Amino acid sequence: MSVTDKPTARVEAGPPRLQELEVTKKDLWREYGPWVVTALNLATFFAVWELIARLGWINPLFLPKASDMFAALWEGLTTTAGPGAVISGSIRDHVLWSLRNLAVGMVIACVIGIPFGLLMGANRYVDGLLSPYVWAISSMPRIALVPLLILFLGFSVQMQITVIVLSAVFPIMINAWAGVKTTDKSLLAAAKVFGAKRRQLYTKVVFPYTLPFIIAGIQQGIGRGLVGVIIAEFLGGSRGMGYLLQRSADTFNSPLMYAVLFVIVVVSLSLIQLTRWAEARIAPWRRLEGL
Amino acid sequence: MSKTIVAENVTVGYELYRERQRLTALADITLSIDKGEFVVLVGPSGCGKTTFINAIAGLVKPWSGRILVDGRPVEGPGPDRAMVFQDYALMPWRTVEANVRLPFELQDHGLSKEEVERRVRHYIRLVDLEGFEKSYPYELSGGMKQRVGIARALVSEPDILLADEPFAAVDAMTREAMQAELEKLVAETHQTVVFITHSIDEAITLGDRVVVISYRPGRIKDIVEVDLPRPRFSYDVKALPEYGALREHVWGLVKDEAIRTARGAWT
Structure with missing residues (x-):
């Protein structure tokens, strides 16, 4: 039986079929970047919230400080x-x-x-x-x-x-x-x-x-x-x-x-x-x- | 030679419940197939080829006439017949191994556990899928999926192999390779094969006989003997002058039917 869609095991000449690539900064960013972005995103969200609450633009009865919420949560x-x-x-x-x-x-x-x-x-x-x-x-x-x-x-x-x-x-x-x-x-x-x-x-x-x-x-x-x-x-x-x-x-x-x-x-x-x-x-x- | 499949005046079709209509797919088919013969059915879409193969498999009952397998009328599916499907019909939740083992789980073939495992391994090796035993169908290419389908059909070593356009969904190159492999496999296992295709080339390169079926309701228009040397793929039969003549002949038979089908599809 011929091997049509199975990877060839032996290659006589040329580069190996499968090569390990070096892990670059770009790869790291692709892998962990979304997490970093999400963390920054959320941190900004809570910081803005905290700021708005501290500035007293909104009645604290409706919008408490984010830090108070976390304290209550804790x-x-x-x-x-x-x-x-x-x-x-x-x-x-x-x-x-x-x-x-x-x-x-x-x-x-x-x-x-x-x-x-x-x-x-x-x-x-x-x-x-x-x-x-x-x-x-x-x-x-x-x-x-x-x-x-x-x-x-x-x-x-x-x-x-x-x-x-x-x-x-x-x-x-x-x-x-x-x-x-x-x-x-x-x-x-x-x-x-x-x-x-x-x-x-x-x-x-x-x-x-x-x-x-x-x-x-x-x-x-x-x-x-x-x-x-x-x-x-x-x-x-x-x-x-x-x-x-x-x-x-x-x-x-x-x-x-x-x-x-x-x-x-x-x-x-x-x-x-x-x-x-x-x-x-x-x-x-x-x-x-x-x- | 002994006849293994005999169809006598078979008329069969299906009922469309919603429209309250009865559609005759095949009319008055009489055909006998020898043991070990490779018979290919060609005909336009909707001519009832699939219905015929389903009737041999025991999935549908003829309205009139009868089908005998080894002298006994077909009552339903049986371990003497297995099928390869166009859309592979592999269970997506089963690994390659488990898919190939399926016939033994559904039916007792009187084999020991060890024998079953030996067979499964053997046929996976035969279709060249060693190393993919634990893979799932979605991880495989079309050609590989159909090898699994073939291994599943061969694993219980049935006398008759039914194939419903098995290579229609794989790419052209893989298709040629798979045809060669199937010819070789069947030469080893001596199965009787009933094979459906739309491709005249596939019919001539694989079949001992090519049965041309007309547009609906399907009738046997002609039966063409293919007298080309085997194994066809080592002789490169496509280069022989007889091949061209056969191709011309079969196309001549199919052409009108194909045109009628195409017209039918438009109107």
């Missing part, structure tokens, strides 16, 4: 306080509480959303039966259901988790459904030719094909779920990031409020980044095929 993250001692503010406890609820909600959303989405994709009777409800609830603003949930569950953790589940379950379900529906026909044909039984078509083709869709669904679900967390905590209970936000606003503690917002940004960014990383690990072919 205090809130390094100390713990009972839920009653909100105003002195332990951000850490509230963040952990919210994340715990988010985690519970996401697990429930996955446990419901993945199997139902797969079933709906695979079976048109199940699809026909469930899709009116799924599309109805998934297209409406879920927040509209909150008063009803409060009626049923009161201002309880259960209510909060239900809000999270309702926010997150539909993107997961619809993505799983779409994955099954769009499974590459030629992959299915190939599996059939090589002897796949019906069950194997699902385990060896449909499910692996759908997996990255599900991860994308979870990614969207986390985004929606976070909205659910904050909203639910705005409305009731005495713990969580949403509650702390509300509480700090009520007590005119703006450094704390900004600190909580900062934490929310960091938390959502990290969660999205985590699912991106998971997607890249589990389905590296998808990024490259531009799917």
Whole structure:
């Protein structure tokens, strides 16, 4: 067999096929430059903020000094306080509480959303039966259901988790459904030719094909779920990031409020980044095929 | 010589559910293929070549007539037949190795684990992909992907190899090389091959017989015996005067069909 597109192992004359290049300053800049730029960018942002606040152009109640926010953040993250001692503010406890609820909600959303989405994709009777409800609830603003949930569950953790589940379950379900529906026909044909039984078509083709869709669904679900967390905590209970936000606003503690917002940004960014990383690990072919 | 594939008055097509129409792809095909023969089907796009190969594979059922493989009517896919696909149809989440191993995972071929691994290694080496066992399809070039497809089709050592325009998506140079490799492989493994192509050159350089199929519904227009020495790529058959004559002849058969197809595509 000839070697058409394999690298040639031996070259008689001329330069070696693969040469190590020296690492130049340009390479270093290409690699670390964006980080340096981002760091400078953020530093400038906070410096300008600090300056504006110090000049007193804006009421400190609306815009505290950046340094005050960081101080509140530091205090809130390094100390713990009972839920009653909100105003002195332990951000850490509230963040952990919210994340715990988010985690519970996401697990429930996955446990419901993945199997139902797969079933709906695979079976048109199940699809026909469930899709009116799924599309109805998934297209409406879920927040509209909150008063009803409060009626049923009161201002309880259960209510909060239900809000999270309702926010997150539909993107997961619809993505799983779409994955099954769009499974590459030629992959299915190939599996059939090589002897796949019906069950194997699902385990060896449909499910692996759908997996990255599900991860994308979870990614969207986390985004929606976070909205659910904050909203639910705005409305009731005495713990969580949403509650702390509300509480700090009520007590005119703006450094704390900004600190909580900062934490929310960091938390959502990290969660999205985590699912991106998971997607890249589990389905590296998808990024490259531009799917 | 024994006949391994026999098609008797096969008419087959597909249903378009939305339009509530039934489209006849192939009409009244009668063809028998010898064991170890390399048969190439040429014809314009949409003439039902793929449907015919799918019927042999057992993916679609003939509406009337029947297809026998080794004397038994085709009921569905079986381990005696394997297929190479135009779009490779490799599982993107599987490495080269795992893709080649797929037929053994889907169907019990009665081989021990060690034998399976030996076979997988052997066929990866045969298609010259040693060192790429752990690569994923997206990391490979088109030609390399199709080698994986070929290894997967050969690994279970089926009697019949079906190939649906396997080299249509690879570049012209790689294509020539892959044709030579396929000829060599099949000479070693003695498979019966049913091969679809649009390329007259590919048909003549590979086939023992070239079956020309007419525009839809596809019928056998003519069958051309290709009496060129093998291995074709070491003899450089393209330089022989007979080659030119054959090419002229097949093109004469295909030309009208191709023109009709092109017209059909415009209207």
